[in-house]
């Protein structure tokens with residue numbers, strides 16, 4: 001029985017998206033991992049599902065799964081893609097995504113150019129979360145990172161170059177991060193621009209990380225390194241991030257459909 005899916009990406013951070021609003025699909029962590037695998041499966045950085053919204057005002061309940069089968073509370077690039085998908089289906093240029101991180105209002109600025117309100121950054125050590133009390137602006141780790149949650153855990157290292165990138169795997173699993181963490185490496189290029197690479201939790205280094213860009217800008221502002229509106233250059237392209245005066249993080253960038261297809265889910269291990 002073929003199951004329809006969308007293959008989309010935000011700056012090369014790519015997604016397989018299943019719409020379960022008509023009915024639930026037999027997706028298990030093992031099957032998600034198999035579908036995300038780039039040789040024997042479809043291949044993606046995250047697998048995304050849409051389900052019927054359970055909160056008033058939301059258009060869909062959106063869940064994000066890493067290639068290792070773990071679930072993430074937020075995914076910025078996929079949120080832009082889902083907003084674009086919802087708009088194309090409904091004509092509503094202001095879709096609202098229900099996620100584990102909360103309700104995310106989106107705006108379709110133009111076809112393929114989307115702003116998502118990623119919500120309020122959580123700055124407390126218990127919010128990230130960390131394994132023990134700590135100043136989230138200066139974690140007790142070599143390299144002195146800052147940390148926060150955008151609904152998923154992020155640590156940001158402010159660095160002169162990307163020599164530390166290979167340490168991302170070990171840092172993701174540091175004991176300080178009981179739920180692991182996404183590890184960002186940011187090179188400031190002025191108060192309104194940074195270059196960022198992210199080793200993503202459960203996925204490794206990706207071409208772009210939307211929630212990581214949000215986290216990096218908020219952490220840079222907290223450190224006095226950036227203004228509240230900052231352009232973030234990732235390997236896959238540019239995002240514009242604004243940490244508003246009322247504490248919301250707005251992320252603006254592209255969303256693209258690569259192709260649509262069908263897959264026999266039962267052909268994959270459950």
Ligand SMILES: N[C@H](CCC[C@H](N)C(=O)O)C(=O)O
Nearest residue numbers: 072075076077152201210211
């Ligand atoms: N790997 C992340 C989820 C995907 C985040 C990234 N693709 C984005 O655009 O925000 C985590 O486990 O928290």
